[in-house]
Amino acid sequence: MKYALSEASRCVYCGFCEPACPTLYPGGHRGHGPRGRLQLIATLAQNGASRLVEEALYTCLLCGACTLLCPAKIDVAGAVREARAYLRSRMA
Amino acid sequence: MGSAERLKDFLGPEKVITDPAIVDLYAREPSGLASKAMAVVFPESSRDVSRIAAYAYKNNIKIYPQGSTSALSGSAVPSEEGIVLSFERMNRVLGVSVVDSTVDVEPGVRLGDLNIELARHGYMFPIDPGSVNVATVGGSINSGAGGLRGARYGTMRDWVLGLNIVLPDEKGTELRIGCRTTKCRQGYDLVRLMVGSEGTLAIVTEATLKITPLPEAMVTALTFFTELEDLYEAYKEIKESRVLPLVLEFMDYETALLAKEASGAPVEVEGHMLLVGVDCNREAVKRVEAWLSELMRRHNAKRVFTAIGQEEAERLFTLRRSLFPAQVFFGNKRYPGKRLIVLLEDIAVPPSRLLEAINRIREVSNRYGLQVSMGGHVGDGNLHPSVAFPVDDEQVKRKVMEWHREVAKIALELGGTVSAEHGIGTLKRGLLEMEMEALGSKRALELMRGIKRVFDPKGILNPGKVI
Numbered sequence: 048m049k050y051a052l053s054e055a056s057r058c059v060y061c062g063f064c065e066p067a068c069p070t071l072y073p074g075g076h077r078g079h080g081p082r083g084r085l086q087l088i089a090t091l092a093q094n095g096a097s098r099l100v101e102e103a104l105y106t107c108l109l110c111g112a113c114t115l116l117c118p119a120k121i122d123v124a125g126a127v128r129e130a131r132a133y134l135r136s137r138m139a
Numbered sequence: 140m141g142s143a144e145r146l147k148d149f150l151g152p153e154k155v156i157t158d159p160a161i162v163d164l165y166a167r168e169p170s171g172l173a174s175k176a177m178a179v180v181f182p183e184s185s186r187d188v189s190r191i192a193a194y195a196y197k198n199n200i201k202i203y204p205q206g207s208t209s210a211l212s213g214s215a216v217p218s219e220e221g222i223v224l225s226f227e228r229m230n231r232v233l234g235v236s237v238v239d240s241t242v243d244v245e246p247g248v249r250l251g252d253l254n255i256e257l258a259r260h261g262y263m264f265p266i267d268p269g270s271v272n273v274a275t276v277g278g279s280i281n282s283g284a285g286g287l288r289g290a291r292y293g294t295m296r297d298w299v300l301g302l303n304i305v306l307p308d309e310k311g312t313e314l315r316i317g318c319r320t321t322k323c324r325q326g327y328d329l330v331r332l333m334v335g336s337e338g339t340l341a342i343v344t345e346a347t348l349k350i351t352p353l354p355e356a357m358v359t360a361l362t363f364f365t366e367l368e369d370l371y372e373a374y375k376e377i378k379e380s381r382v383l384p385l386v387l388e389f390m391d392y393e394t395a396l397l398a399k400e401a402s403g404a405p406v407e408v409e410g411h412m413l414l415v416g417v418d419c420n421r422e423a424v425k426r427v428e429a430w431l432s433e434l435m436r437r438h439n440a441k442r443v444f445t446a447i448g449q450e451e452a453e454r455l456f457t458l459r460r461s462l463f464p465a466q467v468f469f470g471n472k473r474y475p476g477k478r479l480i481v482l483l484e485d486i487a488v489p490p491s492r493l494l495e496a497i498n499r500i501r502e503v504s505n506r507y508g509l510q511v512s513m514g515g516h517v518g519d520g521n522l523h524p525s526v527a528f529p530v531d532d533e534q535v536k537r538k539v540m541e542w543h544r545e546v547a548k549i550a551l552e553l554g555g556t557v558s559a560e561h562g563i564g565t566l567k568r569g570l571l572e573m574e575m576e577a578l579g580s581k582r583a584l585e586l587m588r589g590i591k592r593v594f595d596p597k598g599i600l601n602p603g604k605v606i
Contacts, residue, residue, distance in 0.1 A: 056477065059480075061270065076179070
């Protein structure tokens with residue numbers, strides 16, 4: 048998860064990404080938006096994943112719209128992809 | 140049954156989250172401050188809020204009302220164990236009346252979304268903080284937000300006509316305060332007391348806001364000056380010309396360069412930036428454009444770019460809108476892989492003291508050896524010097540906090556204030572005391588504490604903030 052954690056560590060939580068995210072409102076909480084997912088990736092590495100954390104990482108459409116609005120140009124989709132691979136490896 | 144379980148029981152389980160990983164998402168803000176909470180609760184109506192407030196009152200549970208957490212002063216972060224009251228699901232525009240020039244909204248509506256709705260009617264809500272697309276109406280009311288158009292349109296306190304609020308008492312009392320009209324004398328002005336109270340007095344569940352027509356036309360000039368003194372003379376002449384620009388924005392040379400690098404804005408940066416936007420009728424566009432260009436050149440502007448109309452103007456605005464992103468970008472470059480805090484100052488000085496303020500802040504920043512971004516809404520004297528630093532570097536943090544106090548002192552010495560539009564939160568409580576002491580008015584803090592006790596006798600509403 049090196050890449051995902053490195054991307055997550057660059058997030059200052061400004062939320063500029065959120066208006067672009069198509070899953071934020073339908074998801075029902077902030078974990079279904081880009082800044083939430085980045086924070087959850089950091090949590091995942093430390094504490095493992097709860098059901099809500101897994102759901103939040105798997106509802107991402109990987110569309111990358113958030114990166115266009117992100118001041119730090121964080122690759123949220125790339126980070127989420129790697130986090131999913133990490134989750135799969137833990138299930139195996 | 141625990142408090143969170145009880146809340147789930149009477150609100151419905153879908154409105155309460157207790158998973159610590161998700162709750163943590165509501166216990167942090169971009170200032171870098173982070174904390175813990177017991178649960179996040181998502182009310183869907185004023186009635187829900189009332190029931191939550193009454194339950195919290197009876198059980199001494201702290202409540203932390205929250206919009207989108209784009210605050211920069213610590214006002215949105217829990218300071219003790221309690222519940223976060225997130226308004227993410229109360230996000231409806233309830234009604235627009237062009238004849239009354241009002242809009243009724245729930246607190247979770249983002250300002251950007253509100254303006255999309257209002258644009259259908261040819262109207263806008265003019266308060267536009269840098270985080271306009273993220274910030275919510277409720278958060279903006281509670282922080283007393285301003286923005287790029289502050290010189291012309293003021294801040295939230297000038298645009299809130301009426302509020303539905305819930306009190307933190309045994310019944311969770313629901314009240315309507317204020318009017319639907321601009322003129323309104325309803326005894327003491329409780330609406331304006333709520334604006335800027337940072338969620339410490341009552342919980343806003345609905346707002347009636349004033350709206351204003353979109354400008355018919357606008358002329359924008361993006362200019363660069365080698366000397367700050369020349370820029371200030373141009374600024375002064377605009378202010379003295381009986382023209383009240385919609386936008387008057389500043390960035391120093393170094394910050395403008397960073398913003399250009401961060402945003403890829405399609406303009407050449409050739410000095411300190413002054414961005415001016417003047418609204419006018421269509422027939423006056425050419426005359427205003429010529430006036431602005433001539434004025435800037437007469438004051439030795441090195442480059443003058445002008446635009447007519449919104450689309451063209453957006454190109455010129457890119458640079459200014461990149462002030463915060465520039466600091467993030469630069470911080471990431473300077474401290475690769477580190478978690479950053481971006482401390483954004485929010486002082487205001489009388490516009491006649493702006494040049495002195497800018498020069499003194501630049502001097503203090505150099506003395507502390509800090510890479511400080513310097514920009515602001517100079518039309519109303521509001522400056523946002525900012526620094527990014529790694530969250531775990533105690534040495535740099537100490538230095539930044541000393542710088543933070545020095546900048547506040549400069550503002551006070553020049554007859555200004557320590558917080559123009561971001562609020563006090565936890566980060567500026569010490570500075571607020573400093574300001575009231577400088578005014579010889581420490582008693583005013585006692586009055587504020589008295590007001591807090593009247594509204595919130597148990598101290599359960601956003602405790603630890605403001606005072």
